Amino acid sequence: MTQDRKVPPCLPDSEVPETRAFRQGVVTSGDAPLSGDAASGLIRGLTRRRVALIAGLAPFLPSVGLARPKTHGSPTLHHPATGAGAGPLHAPAVLRNAPPPRPLVMLDPGHGGKDPGAIGYSGTYEKHVAEAAATELERQLMASGRYRVAMTRTSDRFIPLEGRVEMAQAHRAELFISMHADALHDASVRGASVYTLSSAASDSQTALIAQSENSADLFGGPHVHATSPEVQQILASLVSEETRRGSAHIASSVVASFQSRLTLLSHPQRHAAFVVLKAADIPSVLVEMGFMSNRHDEESLRQAGHRAMVAGAMRDAVDRYFASARVGMG
Ligand SMILES: [Zn+2]
Numbered sequence: 134m135t136q137d138r139k140v141p142p143c144l145p146d147s148e149v150p151e152t153r154a155f156r157q158g159v160v161t162s163g164d165a166p167l168s169g170d171a172a173s174g175l176i177r178g179l180t181r182r183r184v185a186l187i188a189g190l191a192p193f194l195p196s197v198g199l200a201r202p203k204t205h206g207s208p209t210l211h212h213p214a215t216g217a218g219a220g221p222l223h224a225p226a227v228l229r230n231a232p233p234p235r236p237l238v239m240l241d242p243g244h245g246g247k248d249p250g251a252i253g254y255s256g257t258y259e260k261h262v263a264e265a266a267a268t269e270l271e272r273q274l275m276a277s278g279r280y281r282v283a284m285t286r287t288s289d290r291f292i293p294l295e296g297r298v299e300m301a302q303a304h305r306a307e308l309f310i311s312m313h314a315d316a317l318h319d320a321s322v323r324g325a326s327v328y329t330l331s332s333a334a335s336d337s338q339t340a341l342i343a344q345s346e347n348s349a350d351l352f353g354g355p356h357v358h359a360t361s362p363e364v365q366q367i368l369a370s371l372v373s374e375e376t377r378r379g380s381a382h383i384a385s386s387v388v389a390s391f392q393s394r395l396t397l398l399s400h401p402q403r404h405a406a407f408v409v410l411k412a413a414d415i416p417s418v419l420v421e422m423g424f425m426s427n428r429h430d431e432e433s434l435r436q437a438g439h440r441a442m443v444a445g446a447m448r449d450a451v452d453r454y455f456a457s458a459r460v461g462m463g
Contacts, residue, residue: 302412
């Protein structure tokens with residue numbers, strides 16, 4: 134099922150783009166190999182996280198509260214009692230003045246290693262464009278001083294989709310941004326677009342992109358399994374409403390930032406069952422910066438200046454996202 138193909142280590146302009154259609158044709162909806170073990174492993178992983186979350190809340194559960202010495206009634210996280218004699222409970226000044234911790238943004242350059250991603254009209258590899266753009270966005274976010282940034286990869290190596298999500302979980306990321314420049318069958322289609330997780334695709338073009346993205350794990354060999362549509366649906370349904378709102382918020386924020394600076398795909402905010410967006414508790418978005426199958430998009434994405442402009446627009450979107458999240462928290 135997986136075709137054996139050699140991937141040159143670097144990015145020669147002369148690379149024959151005859152493999153362009155490869156990623157789109159590699160999987161059909163009926164033949165995604167998924168062992169029962171892989172499926173239950175995914176579900177187990179999510180269940181474990183839920184258990185961990187509940188365990189983390191234990192100090193706030195009533196049963197634990199009852200074990201505390203009764204002094205001024207039940208413990209409260211809000212204002213102290215105002216009645217006479219009830220000494221107000223001031224938070225230490227050092228805590229009140231401490232700046233809020235900088236949120237961690239996880240950047241995920243798509244593909245890598247033996248998975249080249251889409252191969253451009255003139256031979257550019259998506260994996261290289263994705264890494265270069267993510268590195269630029271990392272630089273800009275760090276330079277702002279407002280965020281901590283982690284990357285799923287900083288070199289040309291293969292990481293299974295599930296591993297990318299687990300990295301975001303391990304880092305306790307508050308935002309996950311996957312960066313891509315895929316290929317479409319229609320080479321005339323160009324422009325940037327932004328995707329969030331959903332069990333059903335918003336349109337057939339998006340369904341094909343998701344299918345192609347989700348097949349990335351096939352490059353991992355027989356021990357890494359792609360996820361079946363059924364399991365993807367279960368995973369999508371486990372994402373919380375709050376996470377879904379956060380994902381929609383960052384998606385519309387990125388589209389708004391792109392609007393004045395970049396060519397956009399028609400209806401640029403779309404959704405489908407992307408495995409890499411399935412973290413149940415981290416707002417996640419996948420950004421297609423353009424399409425490798427279009428010669429104009431490929432040419433633009435090869436330019437460092439263009440990538441810096443794309444990254445700048447995304448940084449602004451991240452700024453807006455966290456600014457309004459803070460306002461929302463009151
Ligand atoms: Zn991709």
